[in-house]
Amino acid sequence: MQQNIVDKVKNNPKYVELVRSRSLWGWSLSLLVIIIYYGFILVVAFNKELLAQPLYEGTIITVGIPVGVAVIVASFLLTGLYVWRANSKFDDLTKQIKQEIK
Amino acid sequence: MQRIGLFALITTLLLGMATIALGAGGIEGAVEKQSLNISAIVMFFLFVSGTLGITYWAAQRTKTAKDFYAAGGGITGFQNGLAIAGDYMSAASFLGISGMVYMKGYDGLIFSIGWLVGWPIVLFLIAEQLRNLGKYTFADVTSYRLSQKPIRIMAACGSIVTVLLYLIAQMVGAGQLIQLLFGLDYWIAVVLVGVLMIMYVTFGGMLATTWVQIIKAILLLAGATAMAFLVLAKFGFSPDALFRKAVELHPEHNKIMSPGVLVSDPISAISLGLGLMFGTAGLPHILMRFFTVADAKEARKSVFYATGFIGYFYILTFIIGFGAIVLVSQNPHYLVGGDIAKGQLIGGGNMPAIHLAHAVGGDIFLGFISAVAFATILAVVSGLTLAGASAVSHDLYANVFAKGTATEKQEIYVSRIATIILGILAIWLGIQFKGQNVAFMVYLAFTIAASANFPVLFLSIFWKGLTTRGAFIGGFVGLITAVVLVVIGPTVWEEVLMNPKGSAMFQYKYPAIFSMAVAFITIWFFSITDSSARAKQDRDNFDAQNVRCQTGIGAEGASSH
Numbered sequence: 065m066q067q068n069i070v071d072k073v074k075n076n077p078k079y080v081e082l083v084r085s086r087s088l089w090g091w092s093l094s095l096l097v098i099i100i101y102y103g104f105i106l107v108v109a110f111n112k113e114l115l116a117q118p119l120y121e122g123t124i125i126t127v128g129i130p131v132g133v134a135v136i137v138a139s140f141l142l143t144g145l146y147v148w149r150a151n152s153k154f155d156d157l158t159k160q161i162k163q164e165i166k
Numbered sequence: 167m168q169r170i171g172l173f174a175l176i177t178t179l180l181l182g183m184a185t186i187a188l189g190a191g192g193i194e195g196a197v198e199k200q201s202l203n204i205s206a207i208v209m210f211f212l213f214v215s216g217t218l219g220i221t222y223w224a225a226q227r228t229k230t231a232k233d234f235y236a237a238g239g240g241i242t243g244f245q246n247g248l249a250i251a252g253d254y255m256s257a258a259s260f261l262g263i264s265g266m267v268y269m270k271g272y273d274g275l276i277f278s279i280g281w282l283v284g285w286p287i288v289l290f291l292i293a294e295q296l297r298n299l300g301k302y303t304f305a306d307v308t309s310y311r312l313s314q315k316p317i318r319i320m321a322a323c324g325s326i327v328t329v330l331l332y333l334i335a336q337m338v339g340a341g342q343l344i345q346l347l348f349g350l351d352y353w354i355a356v357v358l359v360g361v362l363m364i365m366y367v368t369f370g371g372m373l374a375t376t377w378v379q380i381i382k383a384i385l386l387l388a389g390a391t392a393m394a395f396l397v398l399a400k401f402g403f404s405p406d407a408l409f410r411k412a413v414e415l416h417p418e419h420n421k422i423m424s425p426g427v428l429v430s431d432p433i434s435a436i437s438l439g440l441g442l443m444f445g446t447a448g449l450p451h452i453l454m455r456f457f458t459v460a461d462a463k464e465a466r467k468s469v470f471y472a473t474g475f476i477g478y479f480y481i482l483t484f485i486i487g488f489g490a491i492v493l494v495s496q497n498p499h500y501l502v503g504g505d506i507a508k509g510q511l512i513g514g515g516n517m518p519a520i521h522l523a524h525a526v527g528g529d530i531f532l533g534f535i536s537a538v539a540f541a542t543i544l545a546v547v548s549g550l551t552l553a554g555a556s557a558v559s560h561d562l563y564a565n566v567f568a569k570g571t572a573t574e575k576q577e578i579y580v581s582r583i584a585t586i587i588l589g590i591l592a593i594w595l596g597i598q599f600k601g602q603n604v605a606f607m608v609y610l611a612f613t614i615a616a617s618a619n620f621p622v623l624f625l626s627i628f629w630k631g632l633t634t635r636g637a638f639i640g641g642f643v644g645l646i647t648a649v650v651l652v653v654i655g656p657t658v659w660e661e662v663l664m665n666p667k668g669s670a671m672f673q674y675k676y677p678a679i680f681s682m683a684v685a686f687i688t689i690w691f692f693s694i695t696d697s698s699a700r701a702k703q704d705r706d707n708f709d710a711q712n713v714r715c716q717t718g719i720g721a722e723g724a725s726s727h
Binding site (some may be wrong): 067069070073074077083084086089091093095097099100101102105106108109110112115116123124125126127128132133135136137139140142143144146147150151154155158161162165166 | 272283404409413424443463466473474481710718723
């Protein structure tokens, strides 16, 4: 890539906004997944009883089962959230940046 | 056209060989135990001829290097999501996780969650960046602003070691499984898998591999859905009734409903999780899939779909495992010697899902699930072989040996040769490791991916201060640390090498937390202390890299050039 394009893009406020926004979303969501997953693992390691109690009176299903399924579902929903955000905001900004260097 | 003729010839020979082998196996199988399953064989032939048909179609469309490595870059996000799921849901995860649920209940769910949570991380930090910076292999990204030669050599080593370990585990599993399901000799099964995979990849490249993976993903998801549905139908669609019966029948009763011994000390638990999470983001055959789509948008959509499919699949395996506790563990038909008290499954601990297929759907469904298990293995080994061959041809040959002067034709030629050599090597290793405990190899592959491939890839994208020296030394140190810690750890030292219990020099089964830390610290240290001219260049080029990484300006397009 030619240096002049790099300089032009780098100083474009929209590019600064794109980088900032993507980092914010990428890192916060990563952190969230890490908290959810390792939180779950630490409960498994330190407080098994919490997950072993029945979900409600009279059922054999333990709290652990919906919690485990929720970790899976949450992972999926968070990828959906990121894709939604990226498809609207990141792609719009990228398009504008590309148009401006033409 | 010569290639197409060769393809037809090998296909004929192969199908002939398979027919003879299956015919011969039929007699042995009948003598051994179960009568040979005709529906399994019919469905197996349907799958093989279908995929070979696709390979023939793909071979005619595979002309350029971009076609061969990246299916021309024209796979859609949804298709790629399915293919990623097909690449990732190995027979080990289908049979292994349902087997683990069957044995230990809830612990199987904990394990499967670990296999899933790497995917959001791949999306948030790697997928789009990879697509914007790379072309065919992840080393394109790591060597983007660093010195080509050392970085490509290091990345290729990491890729090839990961691929080989993963391949051995798959081949040994394939041999055992097919031997059991189809009554074939172990070596014939391994050769059959090896030859089919060589054919898909050499003739059809990434396009054929992608479609084999897509078809397999659809078959596996459909099969697992049907199985879970049939299980639940037996309990009036009440999970409560299913779990109640399972608890009643399982020797450990209530314990299967909550966490057991899998996660006993927090360090092991976190280390296991780190290896699975970041290993996923460092597997060369998975990373390679992101170059098959048109742009960053399709790349991110692929992960979204893949995460959905894989997550859904793991929930199904949980139901399947519990279904097997109820419907398989008490049925003498599936137990060695028909002995319920001993409770030893015919075919071993990975077989609950297979027996369950028979229990809920009879011979035809068993045949279908057996064929699906076989398809699963083929799809995974094809992806692995293509990734290994690309590391040889694109990284080592084209960019290190020929220094970028090789023509596309030469590069594809080398890639095809590398595929054949890797295939033969995989067959040979598969036969050598017959009957050995290879389960640790998948985890070792993940640990290496997390400790060598991932740190370099991650830092090359996000850290301006990374230099060639830091990446080269740190990557190799990560690779070696991961291997050494696994070898001197309890799994290999005591269980595989048969040393006395307690003699392992390293006490943790899952070393990722240590090997990843060593890799990151080494890379960091040898980068910040690097004051060479090359280091200055590496750092200066970060801004240009980041512009392309963020916007995709200058990235590889979808069409062939």
